[in-house]
Amino acid sequence: MYGAWTPDQIRAAEQKLFARTPEPQVMRRAAYAVAVHTARLLDESSGSVAGRHATLLVGAGNNGGDALWAGAFLRRRGVGVTAVLLSPDKAHPAGLAALRRAGGRVVEAGGPSADTAGIGAEAADAVERADVVVDGIVGLSARGGLRPTAAELVRRVTAPVVAVDLPSGVDPLTGAVDGAAVSAEVTVTFGGHRPCHVLGAGVVHSRPVEVADIGLDDFLGDPELYLLEDAEVGACWPVPSASDDKYSQGVVGIAAGSATYPGAAVLAGGAAVQATSGMVRYAGPAADVVRAHWPEVVATGSVTDAGRVQAWAVGPGIGTGGSGREVLRHVLEAGVPVCADADSITLLAEDPTLWDARDPDAPLVLTPHAGEFARLAGEVGADRVSAVREVAARFDAVVLLKGNTTVVAAPDGRVLVNSARQSWPATAGSGDVLTGLIGALLAAGIDPWAACGFASLVHSRAALLAATGGADADAVGAPIGASALLASVPDAIRAVRAEAL
Numbered sequence: 001m002y003g004a005w006t007p008d009q010i011r012a013a014e015q016k017l018f019a020r021t022p023e024p025q026v027m028r029r030a031a032y033a034v035a036v037h038t039a040r041l042l043d044e045s046s047g048s049v050a051g052r053h054a055t056l057l058v059g060a061g062n063n064g065g066d067a068l069w070a071g072a073f074l075r076r077r078g079v080g081v082t083a084v085l086l087s088p089d090k091a092h093p094a095g096l097a098a099l100r101r102a103g104g105r106v107v108e109a110g111g112p113s114a115d116t117a118g119i120g121a122e123a124a125d126a127v128e129r130a131d132v133v134v135d136g137i138v139g140l141s142a143r144g145g146l147r148p149t150a151a152e153l154v155r156r157v158t159a160p161v162v163a164v165d166l167p168s169g170v171d172p173l174t175g176a177v178d179g180a181a182v183s184a185e186v187t188v189t190f191g192g193h194r195p196c197h198v199l200g201a202g203v204v205h206s207r208p209v210e211v212a213d214i215g216l217d218d219f220l221g222d223p224e225l226y227l228l229e230d231a232e233v234g235a236c237w238p239v240p241s242a243s244d245d246k247y248s249q250g251v252v253g254i255a256a257g258s259a260t261y262p263g264a265a266v267l268a269g270g271a272a273v274q275a276t277s278g279m280v281r282y283a284g285p286a287a288d289v290v291r292a293h294w295p296e297v298v299a300t301g302s303v304t305d306a307g308r309v310q311a312w313a314v315g316p317g318i319g320t321g322g323s324g325r326e327v328l329r330h331v332l333e334a335g336v337p338v339c340a341d342a343d344s345i346t347l348l349a350e351d352p353t354l355w356d357a358r359d360p361d362a363p364l365v366l367t368p369h370a371g372e373f374a375r376l377a378g379e380v381g382a383d384r385v386s387a388v389r390e391v392a393a394r395f396d397a398v399v400l401l402k403g404n405t406t407v408v409a410a411p412d413g414r415v416l417v418n419s420a421r422q423s424w425p426a427t428a429g430s431g432d433v434l435t436g437l438i439g440a441l442l443a444a445g446i447d448p449w450a451a452c453g454f455a456s457l458v459h460s461r462a463a464l465l466a467a468t469g470g471a472d473a474d475a476v477g478a479p480i481g482a483s484a485l486l487a488s489v490p491d492a493i494r495a496v497r498a499e500a501l
Ligand SMILES: NC(=O)C1=CN([C@@H]2O[C@H](COP(=O)(O)OP(=O)(O)OC[C@H]3O[C@@H](n4cnc5c(N)ncnc54)[C@H](OP(=O)(O)O)[C@@H]3O)[C@@H](O)[C@H]2O)[C@@H](O)CC1
Pocket: 010, 011, 014, 026, 027, 030, 059, 060, 061, 062, 063, 064, 065, 066, 087, 137, 138, 139, 140, 141, 142, 143, 144, 145, 146, 147, 150, 164, 165, 166, 169, 190, 191, 214, 216
């Protein structure tokens, strides 16, 4: 598990670090890491370092200071460096002096020669002939979208970009992008990830992210966001031991599907079958169809005669009418962990008396997509993390908000995110598979917050495997349906378990 810290948390840690290590020394360390990664990128993209040209886009604060110092270090490797100053009066004085001492060139972004878009001839030329661009426009103090001159310069960049701390134009806290934003080839950050590296559009704009050690770790404290790694999911994924039988590994009940929509039952039930070796019971009108697809499932027509289970997964395809309502009520009264998805979320939103059926001691997991979330608690908005955290606390439930970045909040405020690295899971029925996975993990006794994290990671890996045939997020893939995703679940589990060895 690793973390991401908010700009406020980073700043608080930074102040403590400065009491131990003088600020200029910290900046030089950060800038040195930027220079190392810039030289590496130059080497990779153009085959050499000395004799190449780096253009620094320099804003008004310390982010620009980092870029200027990095430019000074690059000069020592024989790189030609031009700094383009967006706010000449506010450019970091010590960084500017260091670059000039090292023989770097400094030009203004605008000035008397500016074209109709506000870009001076020298700046336009520096951006055009760069072999690499270092983005020091703005970092942790970014507010709103890029200003016009910065946005125009960014639009003109064609060379690979090293983003300092975060790609300019990406909101540091939410990862949202409003207008132009840098798309980095690599982002070099300091001490730990920022939320924008792991949320929303920020993931695509910043990756891969290199975290440089500048001594900040000692002061960071608990992160705002947690992220799981394949190896720990693999290490914790429940598999049978020598003493296990079908009951000891947890029995999950699937209450999904209908005569009109049997597919939801087949997908959710199939996911539960493949997630663990525990037993799967199905209860609902699609019993025959489920049996035909998954003979190992013990299927009955109604939740009232389903038998004992250690967890329920309820909702996909049950409808929002009276029968769906009674199914949900029965499941909520059962006193075992429940994963409520799809129609059950709509039912909870439309009929608040259903909450009264809930056993307060039994964990509840809600897995809405944005539309279901809006029905339950209003529009998500740009700050998805805060919105999900608030709803988790309000309903005393673990809430998993689906999306390209899945956000999972526990009632105590802990938030876990899973960045899918690609969008292949965005297909009909994919959510039903996720629900089955979570249900099986709940039945196996996994903590609900962790179960959501494990399931969403394996779910996104399965989608990637199904679409591309491998684990490379940048590989060429073909569109998949949920059945293909489901069929890749065992391979995805094997892959994460292999990482744990
Ligand atoms: N903590 C760490 O780990 C370390 C941090 N370090 C570095 O410090 C950086 C933070 O520096 P910082 O606080 O000086 O602010 P920064 O982000 O450079 O912004 C500067 C100014 O830009 C402006 N501006 C705002 N929004 C804008 C927009 N949308 N588009 C254009 N301009 C915009 C606004 O100025 P204004 O023009 O409004 O006066 C703002 O004040 C951090 O990211 C890291 O690189 C390392 O050196 C050491 C280790």
